[in-house]
Amino acid sequence: MTSGILNLFRLNDKRALITGANGGIGGAMAVALAEAGASIVILQIPGDTNTSTKDELIALSAEFSVYDCDLTSVSNIRETVKKIIDEDGIPIDILINCAGVSGHKPILDVDDTFREKVFNVNMTANYVITQEVGRRMIERGKGGKILNVSSLAGMLATKNISAYAGTKGAVNQFTSAFANEWAEHNIQVNCLCPGYILTSLTRGYFENEPGFKDYIMSRTPMGRWGTPEDFRGITLFFCSKASDYITGVRMPIDGGLHGR
Template structure:
């Protein structure tokens, strides 16, 4: 296989969950640019319609579906519909997720469970749904969107950190259980990324912006562009002997103790 072909996704069907906007949209766009056919979901018609328009504006013919990834029968139907419309799923990106920033001693148990359900249980449900098709086809790629909170703790994110830490171990276990069947499951761990949601935090002089710049050897926030190459790598034949790994795209934060005050 030639070097360019090792990164080609031509003929592959990729399901990217929660990919109407933000990081999910960027990841799906990267896979499309590498040749994959894109399927994505969102939880309601409004978000789905906005996502379809965004893909059209980017020149990408993506197929959108309404689905709650915490609903196992709904996910099973989603995967069956994708297989009927586009073909079996070759690449799964478990991107859908939420965060609730609440001090642990003030957090309601139902809110904790909601984060765990969406950020950890849902990736299990969706992976479970696509793995039989991958086995039948002779292989596949699963990319779980982890986080630096898969490794670190922070104030107010107990549920998110618990979920993302669990997702790291789910990633390793899928790799362990299905690696012999040519299924590679890896994690992609974004650092602090420039998105519309983080715009207020990135204002010059904002304490959080100063904190992130001081903690990042690259001395900048990441961009969605920074995530595209790693995503294509993990989805492509180039990573066929990479399994159970979490690739952190964080500008070096996890390697760095920070500047001395």
């Protein structure tokens, strides 16, 4: 990326805070932004030993830092954002909310513990961290990019994922609300809605339930499950100047399944 149109995608001197970046979709997003010149701040589950993303960032000689944060705790989220930005002096230009928990249960089997964990990580944490980082973007006065990772489940009704789907529907609406309210501050807020993506969290369905795997592929026009690498280009687009006049978008990343 040296000149002309490609300069729109350069992220030199930009700092990206990413939740759920220690692998899977979040890891691919982190590496993509690092390759474009951004420095990366990984927000991880306390004590997470997964080094896959960190190893890739080291191989790129990318600048990155790691902070533990319990996303089920609102107070810990606020303390961690304060630590990163206010105390350690790392201004955040890009926020990616990728961390999430899944789980399939019929509605009548969803107990309080399960529901609260899904709601807290997928919905409350998304709102609070966006609120806290966005507040500081506004105070800084240089705009910013916020990219939420939702799910096709937040757009299409399916069975046995009522709690998960509800949180992802909320994230879609958060995206619209934040985008509308913060457009005047030159902060663009957009959302990716993955379909069936092959990661460590979904590999069991892919490998152990051939009927389910075949059903999904039969409904997907592109005839395959997605991979984390499918998120690299679209992430760079939404986190760079290339998308400066685009906000409030819910973008399916699903091989065309949403249109079936």
